[in-house]
Amino acid sequence: MAPPPPNRPYKRPAISDQQRRRELALQAQSARRADAQARARSLANSLLSPSSAETPPERDHEPTVADVATAASKLRGSDARRWFARQIMLPEWMADAPPHLATDWHVFARPAGKRCLVVSCNGITISRLRNGSILHRFPSALPNGSKRDISGPASSYSILDCIFHEPDETYYIIDMISWRGYSLYNCTAEFRFFWVNSKLTETTAGDPPSTYHRYRFSAVPIYECTLEGLQAAYSGSTPYVKDGLLFYNKHAHYQAGITPLALVWKDEACSQYVIDTDSKGQVPNEQHVVLELQEDGKLTTSDDPPVVFGSLDNEFIQKSNLRPGNLLRFAVRDERVKLVDGKMEISELQFVGKPNRARAFADSHSKVSGHLRMHFSWENMISFMTRGHGLIMICIFRLCFSMLLGMLL
Template sequence: MAPPPDHRRPIKRVAISDQQRRRELALRVQADRRSDAQNRARQLASSVLSLGPVTEVEPELEQEQEMSDASDQSGGRTELDPVRAASLRGPEVRRWFATQLMLPEWMVDVPPLLDSDWYVFPRPSGKRCFVVSSNGTTVSRLRNGSILHRFPSSLPNGARTKDVSGPSSSYSILDCIFHEADETYYVIDMVCWRGYSLYDCTAEFRFFWLNSKLSETGASDPPSQYHRYRFNVVQIYECNLIGLQAAYLGQVSYVKDGLLFYNKHAHYQAGNTPLALVWKDNVCSQYVLDTDNQGQIPSQQQVVLELQNDGSLTTSDDPPVALGCLSRDMIAQYGLRVGNLVRVEVRDDSVKLVDGKLDLGDLQLVGKPNRSRAFADTYSKVLFQYAARRAPLRIEDLVASIQSNPSVENSQALDIEMEG
């Protein structure tokens, strides 16, 4: 006689996008790639240190509506040497620096093998930036290219002290979020350390080095004469049930803004990647749904897209995804030009989800977005926001995905409560 069915077994949420297919493709591409990671890191370090202050008014970075994230914006991926990068100005600076950070996609489907192949950690709210220490100084630059801080630090060659170790030409590059409330740089990734590039190292190795190497420098010590800001490593967890619970509900010293998930096998890939994901709900973030220019959550979803030559409105993905079109009369009426960002409203009754692809139907032009916006939304963000208003990806879905893995013991899984 067959055993009775186990009604406690979790049911996985059906995928609504091709995110997993692109994830598998990204892993294959990085395995086949033969990039000069050392030269890439050297170019980035030189550019971060040499670029002069941006002459235009520096845009205020919104806390995650536009934000740190950095996560919803990316321009075309182009390789530039330091000389060309130093000559960029205005929007070109922002676009170039936006392609240097590894930006997470928004999680719209739960990856398989979440508990064995992924890390999870609580993301600090703040300003996403690169921090470079070299030649006795430390510089942090926002993704728009402008300097956030220039200061002495305990990072290698980060201050002009007598006990500087290593050659003067060596440099280190950290991927950070600056949390203004406690004036602390929270390090979420390591790109280069003492001149050694980590671009083509897995996240598993980069996080190991980050935790071991940073602790040797005293960079986490309180501020002092030769160490202006504290650097703290964000606690990184295995994405099993215990780790997910700790990241989701655990107390941290900063304002939490969602969860970040990194695939253990992912290299540091410039631009948006499905091998890093961001997820939010009302428990772990105060910014789940996008707001309008007045900071209010509109009754209908609003999307920021970029106007193209043919009148189409596209996302900032590479390649871009067309989600609508404007007539010539509308373009002329609003005085729009190619490359302008526009804010459009999505009518609920016109949206369709067909084979994992959004068809937004008729779009209502609202106007131009806040001037601080430099890039259009990504497709994964549009899809996440669409789902968040109707059938959001919940913490229970993440738990169910982990519990459905045969390697997880049900006795342990069922004891975990994810209530905020």
């Protein structure tokens, strides 16, 4: 790279919004002083029996994490769905290539299936979906996961972040929150991934199903973001159907909710579910987004802080019998999406209705942008990428992954 001309100051590359949030997230977790052990215990109790928690005694001090989690376990309906959904670490859609990708990030192929939290305790294993509903209640070879496999205190619990892959009836472990009562909330992703592999081999949970082991558990292959690792995750064979790539910052703690320290990438080559399709599998001329209605009529994403995508007037809200906190589905047509200074703006939202009741919260800004980017015409895609995110992402869209790897590394 040639040096800048004399008397002309060198201009540093602009830091993307997603990278800025990544840096803030790393700083925030370093300053956090949460009681990780109490947090894991309360989550385990809620997963096992959300309706059985007793009312905590009155206290003369600020409520602890355990108090808050116990109170949350009494929630019902949409409040319960939202609380349970926010206990899982959720990725943002990749908007740019993080710096130091090869040294600071892991990557793996995400299994297609149902995301859930699995807890084993007191001789039983229970899996719960993101909306809090029970997926399976079964015996397993996880620690204290069946009556035959109780070792140590029966109340000792383990919590795994899994995806249930229906074709082979296997729980694929993508993260670990607790193991035999030891909380991993404040451990780095690099350490958690190491424990998933090492601790799983200490059990027979990876064996074929049996009477006391209803479903098989398996760890997903984790790769360094090197040339070989990215190629293996993207185009290598897996025992499961792929649904995109997940990137985890090695230094990231397990952060409940949406975080820029975990990223997801999807395209036609590594996922069947890139953008919305109709009943015939065809891409319609519009895409749908889910937003949350606020007190002032604004429509926002699930980000913290939320991003405003539009608003509804009071007359329409009253006529449609809508309330603040409602999740609403809107259609977005191509001609209503514009690029202003390299950023995506939606000039008009068409109200469709309310989403499925099992839905816990609105789409994130990165997901909305990611879906609409995939739906854009190629000319708009090139304009958006070259302005806001660089040629790296154009290479991803074109599926020229070999070129992408060379540029990333």
